[in-house]
Amino acid sequence: xxxxxxxxxxxxxxxxxxRSQTEHFGTDRAFALDLPGHGERDDTLPAEVTVLxxxxxxxxxVKDELKLERPVIAGHSLGGAIALMMALEYGNExxxxxxxxxxxxxxxxxxxxxxxxxxxxxxxxxxxxICVIPEHIPALTEAILQEQEMPEAGILYRDLKACDxxxxxxxxxxxxxxxxxxxxxxxxxxPPKYSQFLADxxxxxxxxxxxxxxxxxxxxxxxxxxxxxxxxxx
Numbered sequence: 001x002x003x004x005x006x007x008x009x010x011x012x013x014x015x016x017x018x019r020s021q022t023e024h025f026g027t028d029r030a031f032a033l034d035l036p037g038h039g040e041r042d043d044t045l046p047a048e049v050t051v052l053x054x055x056x057x058x059x060x061x062v063k064d065e066l067k068l069e070r071p072v073i074a075g076h077s078l079g080g081a082i083a084l085m086m087a088l089e090y091g092n093e094x095x096x097x098x099x100x101x102x103x104x105x106x107x108x109x110x111x112x113x114x115x116x117x118x119x120x121x122x123x124x125x126x127x128x129x130i131c132v133i134p135e136h137i138p139a140l141t142e143a144i145l146q147e148q149e150m151p152e153a154g155i156l157y158r159d160l161k162a163c164d165x166x167x168x169x170x171x172x173x174x175x176x177x178x179x180x181x182x183x184x185x186x187x188x189x190x191p192p193k194y195s196q197f198l199a200d201x202x203x204x205x206x207x208x209x210x211x212x213x214x215x216x217x218x219x220x221x222x223x224x225x226x227x228x229x230x231x232x233x234x
Contacts, residue, residue, distance in 0.1 A: 002233070003095040004068045007032040008058060010077030010101075011159035012124055014039030016147040017076065020222030021229070031066055033058065037155045047154055051078070051166045055085035063093075072233065074098035076218060077190065078159055081106055081166045087175045088168065096178040098229060101187055101215045103194030104172055104201070106163040113164065116157035123156060124148065131215040133186045140219060172201035179205040180232040182225060184213030206232060 005025055007018040015032035016039070022030045036057050037043030045053060062068050072095050075083035080102025087097055115123040128144050129137055179202050183195035192209055199207035208228050213220040 002029060004066075004071040005030045005098075005229075005233075006058075006062055006066075006068065006071045006073050008073065008075040008079030008082050009033075009035065009038070010075075010079050011163060012038075012127065012151055012156040013076075013148055014151075017144075017216075018218065019147075021074075021218060021226060024222075024226040025229075031068070031071075033061055037158075038151050039149065043152060043155070045158075047158060049158055049162055051081045051085050051162050052089070054078075054082045054162065055089055058082055059086060059090055070095045072096040072098060074100065074229070075102060076100045077102050077215065078106070078163050081163060081168075084168055084172075084175070087177050088171055091175065091177055094177055096180070096233075097175070098180045098182070098232075099195070099198060100182045100225070101184065101190050101195075101217055102198075103190050104169045104198060105167045106190070108160045108164040113157065113160055116160050120153065120156050121150070124150070127156075128216075130188055132220055133184070133212065133214040136214070136216075136220050140216070144216065144219065169201075172198065173203075175202050180229065181205055181207045182217060182228055183207075183209055184215060184217035184220065185209050185211050186213065187215045187217065189215040 009017045015034050018032035034041035036045045073083040080099045132140050181195045183192050199205045210217050210221050218225045
């Protein structure tokens, strides 16, 4: 039986970021989640959290709500950090990891954190525009912003702050799960060197750099990402 695929979105986002993947793999196998306070999921967390807090919430959703056994955890950006943390905390319950546009450490520029507090709408737009390559900005920016459905006040800052303090560099060698790592070749937020570092430190990991794509690689080159996942899980 094929392992279920659980997709975790990034900062300020929601499950709609994975539309291409859920359509490709089917909703009987692919499960895209809303993190607490995102999309349609009620917020059950305090104003400041860590990636570990999010990982524990995802674990509850997977086990108690979806009742999935040995899923593959796929995460983008913050979602990738959550996937890494789940591998460290619950590795024996998982079948594998798919890490997309993420890193073992995710520092956030102070100006982004400040803007997320003072002008969250503007911060969201700036973030999306940086997440795609310039040629995709006209076609994708508005679509992504509409799908994000403006999270509750403080959520974007909470996500970015959780990323900023995240660091599992010294623990990567503890991860022994089969791992696929994907990154856009023009990713400006988590550049390919972040993914290369993950591939170098996680034993047996497969790295694939996707051409003509930025941080939102699963939206910009959905078919190529789906093909890479399909070949890897096969």
